[in-house]
Amino acid sequence: MAELLRVEGVVKRFGGITALDGVSLSIEQGELMAIIGPNGSGKTTLFNVINGVLKPDAGKIVFEGRDITGLPPYKRVALGIARTFQIPKPWPNLTVRENVAIGALFGSMQGRIGAREALEIADEILEIVGLSGKAEVEAGKLTVPEKKVLELARAIAMRPKLLMLDEVVAGMSPKDADRIVDVVKKIRDEYNISVVSLVEHVMRVVTKFAERVVVMHQGRVIREGPPEEVLRDPLVQRVYLGGAL
Amino acid sequence: MPGVDPWVLREALRRSAPTLVFYLVLLALYLAMPQYSQFIAMILFYAILGQAFNIFMGMTGYVDFGYVAFLASGAYAFSLAAIALSEAGVTGWIFIPVGLAFAAIVAATLASIVGAIALRLRGAYFAIATIGVNEGLRYFVEGANLLGGSIGLYIVKNLKALVGKEGYQLAATLLADLLMFLLAAVTVLVTGIILSSRLGYALQAIREDEDAARALGINVTKYKVTAFIISGMLGGMLGALNWALKGGVVEPAHVFMIHYTVEAIVIVMLGGAGTLLGPVFGAMTYIGLNYVSNVYIAPILESMGIKATGLHLIILAPILLAIIIAAPNGIVGLLKERIKNPRIRSFIT
Numbered sequence: 001m002a003e004l005l006r007v008e009g010v011v012k013r014f015g016g017i018t019a020l021d022g023v024s025l026s027i028e029q030g031e032l033m034a035i036i037g038p039n040g041s042g043k044t045t046l047f048n049v050i051n052g053v054l055k056p057d058a059g060k061i062v063f064e065g066r067d068i069t070g071l072p073p074y075k076r077v078a079l080g081i082a083r084t085f086q087i088p089k090p091w092p093n094l095t096v097r098e099n100v101a102i103g104a105l106f107g108s109m110q111g112r113i114g115a116r117e118a119l120e121i122a123d124e125i126l127e128i129v130g131l132s133g134k135a136e137v138e139a140g141k142l143t144v145p146e147k148k149v150l151e152l153a154r155a156i157a158m159r160p161k162l163l164m165l166d167e168v169v170a171g172m173s174p175k176d177a178d179r180i181v182d183v184v185k186k187i188r189d190e191y192n193i194s195v196v197s198l199v200e201h202v203m204r205v206v207t208k209f210a211e212r213v214v215v216m217h218q219g220r221v222i223r224e225g226p227p228e229e230v231l232r233d234p235l236v237q238r239v240y241l242g243g244a245l
Numbered sequence: 246m247p248g249v250d251p252w253v254l255r256e257a258l259r260r261s262a263p264t265l266v267f268y269l270v271l272l273a274l275y276l277a278m279p280q281y282s283q284f285i286a287m288i289l290f291y292a293i294l295g296q297a298f299n300i301f302m303g304m305t306g307y308v309d310f311g312y313v314a315f316l317a318s319g320a321y322a323f324s325l326a327a328i329a330l331s332e333a334g335v336t337g338w339i340f341i342p343v344g345l346a347f348a349a350i351v352a353a354t355l356a357s358i359v360g361a362i363a364l365r366l367r368g369a370y371f372a373i374a375t376i377g378v379n380e381g382l383r384y385f386v387e388g389a390n391l392l393g394g395s396i397g398l399y400i401v402k403n404l405k406a407l408v409g410k411e412g413y414q415l416a417a418t419l420l421a422d423l424l425m426f427l428l429a430a431v432t433v434l435v436t437g438i439i440l441s442s443r444l445g446y447a448l449q450a451i452r453e454d455e456d457a458a459r460a461l462g463i464n465v466t467k468y469k470v471t472a473f474i475i476s477g478m479l480g481g482m483l484g485a486l487n488w489a490l491k492g493g494v495v496e497p498a499h500v501f502m503i504h505y506t507v508e509a510i511v512i513v514m515l516g517g518a519g520t521l522l523g524p525v526f527g528a529m530t531y532i533g534l535n536y537v538s539n540v541y542i543a544p545i546l547e548s549m550g551i552k553a554t555g556l557h558l559i560i561l562a563p564i565l566l567a568i569i570i571a572a573p574n575g576i577v578g579l580l581k582e583r584i585k586n587p588r589i590r591s592f593i594t
Contacts, residue, residue, distance in 0.1 A: 053460055077462025086462075091453030102446045106462040115442055116252040160463065 010059035037216035080161035092140025107158025297523030319481025352481025461571035517575025
């Protein structure tokens with residue numbers, strides 16, 4: 001498999017706090033990866049550095065062999081990097097359909113499709129994620145799990161090569177969570193995209209979803225490997241349950 | 246918006262149609278009832294003001310307190326064009342298209358300069374920076390004694406030199422008003438096209454959540470500046486028609502009055518931000534209430550011995566407040582909520 005994204009020695013400091021302390025990892029094309037770690041371990045900061053919202057203090061981001069460290073978010077999106085937010089950020093007064101269409105308009109097909117095609121793509125994707133019934137509803141009126149599905153739909157509409165999901169199943173019922181995992185896998189199979197998912201607590205989903213797990217703690221990658229192995233690792237268990245490392 | 250997709254045009258026409266019908270009705274009333282023509286022209290001015298202002302404020306949520314500077318720059322540009330043409334010995338109606346084009350160019354230039362700087366600021370900081378633009382320009386013109394200084398530009402004799410005495414009479418009355426109707430239609434269509442195309446989707450995403458818009462691939466600065474320039478150009482042409490052509494006078498104390506910006510905000514909020522019908526409803530309500538409070542309610546209070554300048558505004562303000570509390574999304578927002586019939590609803594754009 002070819003490498004899609006490489007993060008090399010990324011450091012990010014906020015004042016005196018070092019949120020990312022030399023993070024290096026890579027994602028293969030078509031891979032399903034989970035990044036786990038307790039609250040404050042730097043997962044979301046890493047996401048923000050990858051999609052360009054934050055600039056790293058050191059290190060670089062390489063996407064498809066190209067150094068993208070200096071690119072603004074909209075250019076990274078055009079290259080094929082899409083994300084969802086931990087706290088859903090739909091555009092509340094626009095309809096569900098419009099929300100997804102905007103994803104398509106400004107995603108990797110940016111400039112190549114018009115509003116009409118974008119609305120058609122939105123309809124297809126809403127069908128896939130099971131949100132068609134709410135297409136004309138204003139996004140602000142959805143329930144929280146529905147908003148998370150909408151986030152996912154919007155990111156899928158961007159036709160990314162790399163889909164970054166931030167706690168997409170947190171707070172969902174096991175049934176809803178399973179459905180989301182199925183949708184993500186289906187999308188991966190259909191478009192051969194890579195998926196990185198940030199997960200804080202829902203380990204059941206990690207084993208069900210990920211082919212590889214990266215564990216972060218205090219801004220560093222401390223372990224990586226297949227889910228069953230990593231989750232049994234005593235160091236990983238100590239990170240979650242407390243105690244000396 | 247180069248190479249507009251036919252689907253976008255159809256969609257834009259569908260969205261614009263109800264508002265265009267309103268303007269046609271206003272035009273018919275204007276022609277049929279000459280005694281009310283200036284009252285209708287006033288509604289028209291405020292409707293266009295709201296419509297042009299709405300393209301930026303209504304769609305992005307950014308409040309430009311210096312908006313009237315675009316109207317002023319357009320009025321000055323039109324006057325300068327008229328003066329230059331008449332002094333060059335040119336005659337005929339050509340000064341109108343030339344003047345309007347120059348007004349649009351000058352307003353667009355001002356908008357690109359202000360936009361490129363101020364649109365990097367968010368929310369209230371943007372609003373404060375833009376007040377400075379308007380006031381700064383006004384004091385610059387007055388203080389540096391440019392463009393007629395604090396007296397301004399009087400172009401009536403230039404207009405008479407260009408198209409003769411009768412021509413001027415026509416230009417300053419019927420022709421100016423008809424051109425305003427044309428500008429109204431153009432503004433509505435431009436809004437419709439924006440709303441139906443990627444620009445409109447980008448702007449609405451920015452209004453709803455700018456951080457999400459940025460993270461999801463929208464070049465927010467580019468789209469904000471584009472909308473700002475379009476909105477400013479239309480404002481520039483409005484200022485040119487209303488003050489330079491129709492009035493023949495451009496006085497800095499008048500054309501830079503922040504009052505117009507505030508009225509534009511009221512009209513957009515009253516009618517419904519980001520909608521097409523909103524500014525028309527907003528302008529009719531605002532001017533209508535202004536008239537009623539001035540002509541009917543204020544005299545009653547005066548007969549009771551309460552006398553004050555601007556008394557009608559004290560009556561108008563609470564009425565406006567009440568409407569905005571009752572309909573926070575404007576009149577159009579309220580109609581959209583109340584009307585469930587999808588066929589009727591599709592006309593409320």
